[in-house]
Amino acid sequence: MRRLPALASALAAGLALSACQSVDNSAGSPSVYIDPGSVGPVKGVGIESQDIIGMTDQMMRDMLAQPRLANAQAAPNVIIDSEYFHNESSSRLNKNSITDRLRVGLNRAAAGRMQFVGRHYADMVAKERELKRQGVVDKATLPAARAPKGGDYRLGGRITSLDSRDPKSGMMQRYNQIVFEMVDLESSEIVWSGIYEFAKAAQDDIIYR
Amino acid sequence: MKRLLVPAFGLLLLGGCASLDPAPHCDMSRVAGQRDLVAGPAMVEGETSPLKEMPMNSVSITDPNIIRKLYVRSIAARRTGTGTVEVVAQVVNCTDFPLNAEARTQFYANDGAASEPVSAWRRLQLPARTSNTYRELSLGDKTVDGYMIEMREGK
Numbered sequence: 001m002r003r004l005p006a007l008a009s010a011l012a013a014g015l016a017l018s019a020c021q022s023v024d025n026s027a028g029s030p031s032v033y034i035d036p037g038s039v040g041p042v043k044g045v046g047i048e049s050q051d052i053i054g055m056t057d058q059m060m061r062d063m064l065a066q067p068r069l070a071n072a073q074a075a076p077n078v079i080i081d082s083e084y085f086h087n088e089s090s091s092r093l094n095k096n097s098i099t100d101r102l103r104v105g106l107n108r109a110a111a112g113r114m115q116f117v118g119r120h121y122a123d124m125v126a127k128e129r130e131l132k133r134q135g136v137v138d139k140a141t142l143p144a145a146r147a148p149k150g151g152d153y154r155l156g157g158r159i160t161s162l163d164s165r166d167p168k169s170g171m172m173q174r175y176n177q178i179v180f181e182m183v184d185l186e187s188s189e190i191v192w193s194g195i196y197e198f199a200k201a202a203q204d205d206i207i208y209r
Numbered sequence: 210m211k212r213l214l215v216p217a218f219g220l221l222l223l224g225g226c227a228s229l230d231p232a233p234h235c236d237m238s239r240v241a242g243q244r245d246l247v248a249g250p251a252m253v254e255g256e257t258s259p260l261k262e263m264p265m266n267s268v269s270i271t272d273p274n275i276i277r278k279l280y281v282r283s284i285a286a287r288r289t290g291t292g293t294v295e296v297v298a299q300v301v302n303c304t305d306f307p308l309n310a311e312a313r314t315q316f317y318a319n320d321g322a323a324s325e326p327v328s329a330w331r332r333l334q335l336p337a338r339t340s341n342t343y344r345e346l347s348l349g350d351k352t353v354d355g356y357m358i359e360m361r362e363g364k
Contacts (some may be wrong), residue, residue: 037329037330038330038364039364050329050330053329054329054330054331054332056329057328057329058329058331060348061293061328061345061346061347061348062346064291064293064346064348065289065290065291065293065295065346066290066291067290067291070291070293071290071291071292109325109348109349111349113291198332
């Protein structure tokens with residue numbers, strides 16, 4: 001009779017062990033955070049986070065496979081900002097979210113294969129240079145540059161779209177085309193081009209802010 | 210009479226298995242048979258992994274929704290002009306319906322650690338009974354020694 005509890009605990013341990021053998025294949029705790037690289041619960045026909053992540057990742061990898069950009073004897077000076085990247089589509093979006101992600105991702109991955117010029121910070125740099133040269137502030141620790149860096153290549157591009165709607169069903173369809181190009185700032189030659197395109201169809205377009 | 214009926218019934222069964230479906234034909238039992246099983250848990254460095262069917266330099270269809278619908282026909286990797294790695298996988302839609310799939314690649318260094326962030330999901334449109342090619346490029350050059358592709362259904 002004394003053996004019973006021992007037997008029961010051995011059985012329980014055995015059961016617990018056998019339970020460990022399989023995956024607990026249940027859903028995780030609900031969260032307000034969602035994966036920006038996947039389609040979220042609010043989805044429409046416009047450009048969304050997964051599209052921005054997808055297109056910038058693709059362009060970044062493609063540029064690093066282009067010998068003129070990523071295998072030159074001297075690492076080229078590259079300008080990537082939204083100055084010449086135009087949104088002509090019917091999608092409402094901040095185009096900086098595309099060019100910023102592209103520049104940041106490329107700068108982190110390039111590891112010296114390209115150099116990045118912060119032309120959108122030109123004002124900031126000019127003001128500090130002026131203060132240093134007037135003697136208002138000291139010369140800091142880095143050696144003085146004769147002039148700020150010039151660019152060898154600059155990003156240009158365009159976002160366009162084609163919309164269609166079925167008035168009977170209210171179904172909306174949009175073809176989105178995003179073109180990225182790197183332009184030689186001396187010769188105006190386009191040294192690299194990339195295109196990202198997709199079409200979406202949904203019952204009703206959602207509101208993008 | 211019984212002796213005659215049994216082989217005739219067998220022949221009928223065999224005839225029923227012969228398919229007149231158009232190409233491609235995917236033998237999913239053979240695909241399943243090719244999968245390697247790795248025994249033992251991996252708790253410390255250098256031990257065998259408890260994960261099945263995820264060897265290096267391979268495509269893993271991780272989504273049960275499409276595992277019996279898609280077939281990865283070929284996979285290859287090569288160096289680009291800048292030394293980065295391009296992986297190419299040809300995927301076949303074995304169904305009579307259009308499918309959306311997504312794939313991403315993790316590139317690894319020779320010590321088995323991830324050499325860079327995983328790539329973004331890239332969408333693949335596969336009309337009924339067609340094939341399409343998934344391509345991905347690495348960010349790093351000399352640091353890349355292996356890769357692993359994951360594939361799931363696109364939403």
